[in-house]
């Protein structure tokens with residue numbers, strides 16, 4: 698038996714695309730015997746979000762409230778959310794951290810706008826979670842579903858994937874983030890397109906950046922629910938061990954049932970790789 702990490706720093710509520718309210722997530726965390734919980738709803742802001750071909754789908758799925766086009770207009774909404782978490786922590790006498798999972802975009806001005814926004818927000822930490830695919834200019838973007846539709850254009854798909862890893866590296870170097878989420882989430886497209894042994898050079902340079910900038914990485918059990926394997930795969934976990942990067946187990950819970958899910962599997966993978974360096978606030 699391994700010691701099981703008794704907390705999660707990666708969870709979502711109905712504030713973004715989670716299925717349960719903050720209150721319900723806290724009740725469940727207590728039930729599980731968690732010592733603390735990090736609430737990390739999405740922060741996805743891109744100036745041309747409404748022009749993204751993926752946006753139409755999100756509107757149809759009534760998920761458009763997770764994707765925004767301007768920092769200023771959402772500030773009160775995010776400020777209220779932070780306050781809500783602080784108040785509930787007091788009321789429940791339970792340690793809650795205010796986090797956000799941020800999609801890192803690279804067009805001119807984005808990072809400055811993000812920093813202005815963050816300066817007005819009472820938060821504790823940021824997770825780098827990149828879900829979108831774009832090119833150098835970053836004028837628009839597509840989601841992973843649309844990336845999967847590019848299977849007939851392998852050259853373009855590879856370009857998007859390569860760029861995806863280089864954006865991850867940039868995000869890590871920005872100094873904004875505490876840890877990196879679901880590093881090989883692109884495997885969702887299919888292992889024949891971005892399997893464990895592919896894009897190794899790109900993946901290693903992401904890991905080198907984590908090591909150099911002292912940023913952590915999550916071992917996420919969400920992958921088990923999506924592709925039947927942890928994010929990241931064992932090959933990457935071994936590279937993490939070599940570099941002594943701090944790891945944290947995540948469930949990326951979008952509902953109470955997913956909180957703490959399969960943490961034993963993640964702990965076994967960490968122990969098998971001989972990882973001792975853990976991230977803890």
Ligand SMILES: [Zn+2]
Nearest residue numbers: 798826878879
């Ligand atoms: Zn994510």
Ligand SMILES: [Zn+2]
Nearest residue numbers: 707798826949
């Ligand atoms: Zn997430």
